[in-house]
């Protein structure tokens with residue numbers, strides 16, 4: 001199975017919004033939400049293509065500190081794979097690509113929020129993310145989020 005990653009473009013948006021709806025229901029992003037994300041220079045969205053067809057996406061936001069006092073920080077905004085294509089390593093590929101991009105950008109830490117019960121938690125833990133706090137009722141009443149952080153070595157002083 002050959003999967004290639006490509007920047008998300010406007011022609012992926014309706015597909016991405018439909019997958020988001022399947023994955024996240026009421027909290028999903030609309031097509032307009034995706035378009036607005038893609039227009040922001042701080043964003044980095046990638047689509048996984050299998051035989052040329054989109055099967056997953058990951059979205060990253062990278063925040064620079066304009067005072068220059070701190071390394072950039074990143075939020076993993078979203079990650080999803082088409083249900084029939086799950087379990088074949090596509091989510092891992094997208095996540096590892098996002099982590100590599102953060103290392104290249106000398107990001108100090110990657111943050112994300114995930115539903116407390118989501119299977120995706122395991123994927124993040126395997127890649128070194130650690131839970132740092134819970135946000136109760138974050139998604140909806142009774143649907144809590146856990147905030148996870150992956151510190152990257154780039155923020156360690158090298159001198």
Ligand SMILES: CC(C)(COP(=O)(O)OP(=O)(O)OC[C@H]1O[C@@H](n2cnc3c(N)ncnc32)[C@H](O)[C@@H]1OP(=O)(O)O)[C@@H](O)C(=O)NCCC(=O)NCCS
Nearest residue numbers: 023079080081086087088089090091092114119120122123
């Ligand atoms: C999370 C998600 C992107 C993973 O995509 P994927 O292509 O299936 O991921 P992979 O095949 O690379 O699997 C990676 C690991 O994730 C974990 N994992 C992924 N889906 C899982 C599931 N349904 N149940 C249990 N573990 C799961 C496993 O640890 C797996 O590692 P393993 O195969 O060595 O056991 C996909 O399940 C998804 O789209 N979920 C719905 C959206 C979502 O919750 N996104 C995260 C929002 S923060």
